[in-house]
Amino acid sequence: DADVTQTPRNRITKTGKRIMLECSQTKxxxxxxxxxxxxxxxxRLIYYxxxxxxxxxxxxxxxxxxxxxxxAKFSLSLESAIPNQTALYFCATxxxxxxxxxxxxxxxxxxxxVL
Amino acid sequence: AQKITQTQPGMFxxxxxxxxxxxxxxxxxxxxxxxxxxxxxxxxMIFLIYQGSYDQxxxxxxxxxxxxxxxxxxxxxxxxxxxxxxSAMYFCAMTPLHGSSNTGKxxxxxxxxxxxxx
Numbered sequence: 001d002a003d004v005t006q007t008p009r010n011r012i013t014k015t016g017k018r019i020m021l022e023c024s025q026t027k028x029x030x031x032x033x034x035x036x037x038x039x040x041x042x043x044r045l046i047y048y049x050x051x052x053x054x055x056x057x058x059x060x061x062x063x064x065x066x067x068x069x070x071x072a073k074f075s076l077s078l079e080s081a082i083p084n085q086t087a088l089y090f091c092a093t094x095x096x097x098x099x100x101x102x103x104x105x106x107x108x109x110x111x112x113x114v115l
Numbered sequence: 116a117q118k119i120t121q122t123q124p125g126m127f128x129x130x131x132x133x134x135x136x137x138x139x140x141x142x143x144x145x146x147x148x149x150x151x152x153x154x155x156x157x158x159x160m161i162f163l164i165y166q167g168s169y170d171q172x173x174x175x176x177x178x179x180x181x182x183x184x185x186x187x188x189x190x191x192x193x194x195x196x197x198x199x200x201x202s203a204m205y206f207c208a209m210t211p212l213h214g215s216s217n218t219g220k221x222x223x224x225x226x227x228x229x230x231x232x233x
Contacts, residue, residue: 031219042119042206042223050218058220088158094219103150104221106160 003027004107006091012113013081021076021110023091030095032074033104034058034066037088046089049074081114088112117142119207119224126229128197135182136192136227138207146212149190150221151181154204163205166190168212197231204228 004025013019023032030051035043035058045058047066055066063085067075078085088111092104118141128134140149147168153161166174166181174181182191194201205228208221 033220035221035223040124040225042121042225043208043221044223045220048218048220056218090160092160092221103162103165104219105162106152109158109160111158 004091004093004105006089006107006110008110009108010111012115014115015082017081017114019078019081019112021078021089021091021112023074023076023107025072025074025091025093025105025107027093027095027105028071029093029105030071031093032068033092033094034064034074034076035090035092036060036085037090037109043090046076078112078114081112083114086112086114117144117209117211117222119209119222121207121224121227123227124225126227128194128201128229128231130199130231130233131196133193133195134197134229136194136205136207136229138190138192138224140188140190140207140209142188142209142211144211144213148210148212149181149183150208150210151179151190151192152206152208153201154206154226156203160206164192194229199231199233202229202231 033048034046049068052068065077091107094104149166151163164176178195180193204226207224
């Protein structure tokens with residue numbers, strides 16, 4: 001089984017709808033991240049969390065919210081989806097205690113289309 | 116501000132030849148790490164290689180090597196003996212490792228699409 005899973009893998013929704021993307025991990029890592037990927041822009045950080053009580057904004061957090069329900073679960077919500085949030089979304093985990101260099105382990109990605 | 120620049124949107128290489136993918140970075144952090152990830156058409160992110168800013172030797176992992184030139188702030192990926200399966204998007208990324216900047220986050224470049232020709 002994959003260490004980092006994301007659901008759904010693909011989602012088409014309409015403008016104005018609320019949508020939640022979910023991420024679960026079995027690696028036991030404390031740190032979790034949400035990135036979005038747009039063509040020509042690489043991956044950009046939306047939010048990150050060090051533990052269930054520590055949530056931090058990334059460089060492009062506007063229009064998004066997150067919830068860290070447990071160490072293993074980190075959800076990303078779009079309260080009112082808009083077409084320019086159409087992108088590939090990645091969840092990732094890392095743990096400073098298991099490595100010296102912040103290697104991140106990525107989920108398979110969620111392809112979101114907002115019509 | 117931290118920034119990664121990949122100036123080659125697309126590259127072609129003949130099968131079995133070597134190819135270099137360019138990456139330059141900008142940071143004021145005294146210690147940092149540099150990564151390369153591969154993204155095939157299926158979309159997943161595959162970790163390839165890591166270089167720490169204080170590592171004395173260039174990193175190597177099988178057919179991948181990282182040509183790290185600290186003074187030039189470059190971290191180019193070299194793939195030797197290219198294979199058809201190397202066709203993918205490649206991302207260079209950086210993580211600050213110093214003090215309060217050490218959040219574990221990655222700063223990514225725009226990516227380079229590599230196509231290997233038979």
